Amino acid sequence: MAESKYGHLVKKMNMRDTQRKIGGNADFINGFSGKDLEGLALNFTWAIHKGLGDWHAGRDPHVHPYDECLVFMGLDPDNPGYLGAEIEVGMGEEGEKVIIDSPTAIVVPGGLVHGPLITKKVDQPYGFSAICLNGEHETTWLGEG
Ligand SMILES: [Fe+2]
Incomplete structure (x- = not known):
């Protein structure tokens, strides 16, 4: 066989079942960091x-750096223009709400505080990708939870 x-x-993207019981986070997810991606300055889910x-x-x-x-x-x-859900996203130190x-x-942008992300309504499952321009994932959580 030829090499x-x-x-x-x-x-290969093997989707992992998160077994999530509560909240709006992923039910199935996969992600790669730069070391999985031949050293690209990228990590994504x-x-x-x-x-x-x-x-x-x-x-x-x-926040991320x-x-x-x-x-x-x-x-x-x-219906490619249809998301199937309504999600509220907080933006900035002010927590400005975006729907x-x-x-x-x-x-x-790096250094911009964001969240919480709160799913308010779901009529149909939807896709989500977090694409980060850095080889390693780094998150600083600022909330109480
Ligand atoms: Fe983030």
């Missing part, structure tokens, strides 16, 4: 969510 020249660049409530059990808000993008996507191929109810990307 693969590029096979090491192809990474890809997840499917279906629950209601606070994603991080009172630990929010939080690097830039992050929060991407919310619908999963209905017959997400359609496919959306939120830019979170």
Whole structure:
């Protein structure tokens, strides 16, 4: 069998069942850091969510030293503009509330406090990806939880 020249660049995404019982965080998730990605200055998650409530059990808000993008996507191929959920996201030290109810990307520059993320309504499971421009994940939790 011929040796693969590029096979090491192809990474299988095995979705892990989080067995989540409460809150709006991921039900199925996978993620990679830079060491899994041939040293890229990137870490990211890809997840499917279906629950209601606070994603991080009172630990929010939080902050990262690097830039992050929060991407919310619908999963209905017959209606790609439909998210299927309503999520409230706190932004900044002020906790300004942003409501997400359609496919959306939120830019979170490094050092910007964000959260909590609270799912208010779910009609259909949706996809979420946290894309971080750093090889290693680093989060400082600022909440009480
Ligand atoms: Fe974050």
